[in-house]
Amino acid sequence: MQLYSTKHSVPNVSFEEAVFKGLPADNGLYMPTEIPQLPQSFWDSIEEKTFQEVAFAIAEALIGDEIPSADLKEIIDDAVNFEAPAVKVKEQYYCLELFHGPSLAFKDFGARFMSRIMSYFLKKEGREINILVATSGDTGSAVAQGFLGADNISVTILYPSGKVSPNQEKQLTTLGQNITALEIDGVFDDCQALVKQAFLDKELNEAMNLSSANSINIARLVPQSFYYAWTYAQLKKEGKPIVFCVPSGNFGNICGGMIVRNMGMPVEKFVVATNANDIVPAYLETGEFNPKPSIATISNAMDVGNPSNFPRFLALNGEEYSKVTEQVLGTRYTDEETKVAIKEVYEKEGYLMCPHTAVAYLGLRDYFKETGSQANGVFLSTAHPAKFQEVVSEIIGKEVELPEKLAELDKREKVALPMGTDFEGFKKYLLERAKA
Numbered sequence: 542m543q544l545y546s547t548k549h550s551v552p553n554v555s556f557e558e559a560v561f562k563g564l565p566a567d568n569g570l571y572m573p574t575e576i577p578q579l580p581q582s583f584w585d586s587i588e589e590k591t592f593q594e595v596a597f598a599i600a601e602a603l604i605g606d607e608i609p610s611a612d613l614k615e616i617i618d619d620a621v622n623f624e625a626p627a628v629k630v631k632e633q634y635y636c637l638e639l640f641h642g643p644s645l646a647f648k649d650f651g652a653r654f655m656s657r658i659m660s661y662f663l664k665k666e667g668r669e670i671n672i673l674v675a676t677s678g679d680t681g682s683a684v685a686q687g688f689l690g691a692d693n694i695s696v697t698i699l700y701p702s703g704k705v706s707p708n709q710e711k712q713l714t715t716l717g718q719n720i721t722a723l724e725i726d727g728v729f730d731d732c733q734a735l736v737k738q739a740f741l742d743k744e745l746n747e748a749m750n751l752s753s754a755n756s757i758n759i760a761r762l763v764p765q766s767f768y769y770a771w772t773y774a775q776l777k778k779e780g781k782p783i784v785f786c787v788p789s790g791n792f793g794n795i796c797g798g799m800i801v802r803n804m805g806m807p808v809e810k811f812v813v814a815t816n817a818n819d820i821v822p823a824y825l826e827t828g829e830f831n832p833k834p835s836i837a838t839i840s841n842a843m844d845v846g847n848p849s850n851f852p853r854f855l856a857l858n859g860e861e862y863s864k865v866t867e868q869v870l871g872t873r874y875t876d877e878e879t880k881v882a883i884k885e886v887y888e889k890e891g892y893l894m895c896p897h898t899a900v901a902y903l904g905l906r907d908y909f910k911e912t913g914s915q916a917n918g919v920f921l922s923t924a925h926p927a928k929f930q931e932v933v934s935e936i937i938g939k940e941v942e943l944p945e946k947l948a949e950l951d952k953r954e955k956v957a958l959p960m961g962t963d964f965e966g967f968k969k970y971l972l973e974r975a976k977a
């Protein structure tokens with residue numbers, strides 16, 4: 542795979558280079574120069590394949606020139622080791638459950654795949670890296686779980702003390718092995734500032750190989766295409782077109798779907814669903830892209846005022862406004878509408894959704910209302926409802942139980958190193974660790 546920068550002012554790079562660089566030097570985003578078509582025979586017999594086989598076929602078409610088949614197969618089998626079922630909620634409505642991984646959210650796909658891809662290249666070259674992550678909760682837990690035990694990689698997570706939920710804190714601080722948690726006496730912005738400064742510090746970068754696990758990394762995007770093709774495999778026997786509705790924040794998830802569509806998968810439409818942070822729906826209505834400060838909502842993983850994958854979103858849909866609007870519909874919902882949807886679907890269908898999932902459900906409902914489409918609708922469930930236990934319990938008036946994976950963490954002991962917000966203290970700590 543060759544990748545260009547969406548700002549077009551740096552040379553193309555290989556997949557391996559893009560993975561370790563993360564961002565091109567011109568601050569664009571890496572995009573494949575070409576998205577290969579999968580042969581018709583693949584789509585014709587996809588229902589006979591397993592999830593891992595489908596994932597492997599896509600990965601091989603995209604990056605098979607840089608990783609031999611047997612190695613790539615091993616990476617996929619290890620990274621994609623949990624299910625992504627399309628569960629029928631009612632006629633025309635399927636929920637694609639992406640929360641069966643270790644952190645109970647779809648970001649597990651990206652984090653697990655990226656960690657194994659990085660380890661593969663690092664081991665080949667006998668190199669090691671240190672990943673620094675600043676988190677306000679969710680990203681950190683997916684990265685911690687996804688990179689746990691990864692060869693040649695150590696991960697340092699900075700989180701703001703007292704600012705993440707108790708359960709999230711357990712997910713960050715109880716894993717051990719190659720994962721270290723630093724509890725920063727400050728807010729998320731302090732954590733982010735420390736990480737940014739570390740990347741710019743000459744002495745630190747000479748002493749250790751620093752890297753990030755940024756959500757815009759191309760190795761997180763690739764695996765987010767796997768489950769769209771797997772949905773097609775699951776629903777193909779019904780012989781209906783498919784509409785995907787994706788609850789979106791930074792728009793990485795939906796870009797995964799657009800990659801497989803561009804590889805030849807039939808899709809009737811993509812529906813974007815957001816909360817009050819409606820920058821992209823507003824763009825789809827007006828043609829103007831106006832980033833704004835983010836607004837806090839109950840679907841907080843989508844509280845993004847400047848969606849970072851927007852240039853990829855445009856690139857995958859033909860760049861021009863008229864082409865984009867042919868392929869994508871934008872919708873947005875208030876917290877009140879989201880709460881009503883959670884309650885209604887729970888009471889009528891016995892299906893419990895997290896707030897993000899409920900936003901996607903609403904987008905699909907309105908797409909059907911507006912178009913009268915008879916397609917099968919798939920709304921993506923990006924997190925398990927118990928990850929948002931407090932809000933969801935209040936909405937349905939009943940305690941949501943923690944799944945075993947999370948309940949078990951509560952019993953483990955937190956291990957975190959307290960640290961201030963001054964850069965010198967953080968740097969000293971990292972330098973000492975590099976020497977040890």
Ligand SMILES: *Cc1c(COP(=O)(O)O)cnc(C)c1O
Nearest residue numbers: 789790791792793794842923924
């Ligand atoms: C990250 C996240 C989203 C948004 O995904 P993007 O790829 O940023 O659009 C939606 N729901 C949940 C639960 C998330 O964690």
